[in-house]
Amino acid sequence: MASLRDIRQKIGGVSTTQQITSAMKMMSTARLGRAIEAINLTHAYISKFEHMVLDLKTELPDFKHPCMVARPVRSSCIIVIGGERGLCGGFNHDLNRFAKGVIEENTAPDKKLVVIGRKAIRFFEQKGIAMHTTFPDLTMKTLDNELFNASRTLFELYRSEEVDEINLVYTSFASAVSRYLTSIRLLPIDISTLPPKPPTKVLLPFDFYPSPQEIFNQLMPRYLRNLLYRAIVESSASEQSARMAAMTSATDRAQEIIEELKLDLNRSRQALITREIAEVISGSQA
Numbered sequence: 001m002a003s004l005r006d007i008r009q010k011i012g013g014v015s016t017t018q019q020i021t022s023a024m025k026m027m028s029t030a031r032l033g034r035a036i037e038a039i040n041l042t043h044a045y046i047s048k049f050e051h052m053v054l055d056l057k058t059e060l061p062d063f064k065h066p067c068m069v070a071r072p073v074r075s076s077c078i079i080v081i082g083g084e085r086g087l088c089g090g091f092n093h094d095l096n097r098f099a100k101g102v103i104e105e106n107t108a109p110d111k112k113l114v115v116i117g118r119k120a121i122r123f124f125e126q127k128g129i130a131m132h133t134t135f136p137d138l139t140m141k142t143l144d145n146e147l148f149n150a151s152r153t154l155f156e157l158y159r160s161e162e163v164d165e166i167n168l169v170y171t172s173f174a175s176a177v178s179r180y181l182t183s184i185r186l187l188p189i190d191i192s193t194l195p196p197k198p199p200t201k202v203l204l205p206f207d208f209y210p211s212p213q214e215i216f217n218q219l220m221p222r223y224l225r226n227l228l229y230r231a232i233v234e235s236s237a238s239e240q241s242a243r244m245a246a247m248t249s250a251t252d253r254a255q256e257i258i259e260e261l262k263l264d265l266n267r268s269r270q271a272l273i274t275r276e277i278a279e280v281i282s283g284s285q286a
Helices: 004-059 091-105 118-127 143-159 212-285
Strands: 075-081 110-116 133-135 165-175 178-187
Touching: 004 165, 004 212, 075 091, 075 118, 075 143, 075 212, 091 118, 091 165, 091 178, 091 212, 110 118, 133 143, 143 165, 143 178, 143 212, 165 212, 178 212
Parallel strands: 075 110, 075 165, 110 133
Antiparallel strands: 165 178
16 A cells, blocks of 8 residues: 555645646636637628628629639648647547548649648648648737738639639537537638528618729638638637636546545555554553
């Protein structure tokens, strides 16, 4: 049986670990709340843009923009949004395995892989999969300038026909206990997949200044930016919820171990007292 000193040291070590996991749980909870707020704001912006696209198609049924017209896919751009850190259960492993499957199933002769997030970048490096562009530091804290430049670069890649489609792979956030792996096509836009616009009481004709083509050229990078932003904050929320669950489980398990060690400590104390009493009795009888 372990000595009392050894058991006390183990209890102290597990208690320290429990404090760390509890603090990480609290941090993840706070970050999850901020990510959810950002998701809600982004949904409103994207919804308005999609309504604008539907209005444009309603007013100008013959209008066609390169971002709305499918073409033969010779080159495909695949954007993967992975995690920033570990200690979040199977979050990174599941996303990386899913993304690898999406890439393998893509039949385009040429594939350009754009990867966001340190964990995903490291995974593809280890697998020997070539990456066109990487963004290891593109997180919720560094989004503004880098994300705008990234979205404009992607738009120019598509408009110049260097790529014929842009796909996005990430972990979509549903709730603190529900998330799912997602693969969607960003470009070209499929009008039929856009959510219907709520009916309005007054229908007025629209005038477009400047031309619809120029309006779309200006709006598309912003639309892409917000789609990427939403995917990044949803991925971040999913990562934080996974880490929160993992740290909750670790904290609870640490408490169970502490209780078990306390029982061992009490047994050792009892055995020590019993042995001392036996020695006293033996000495008195002698």
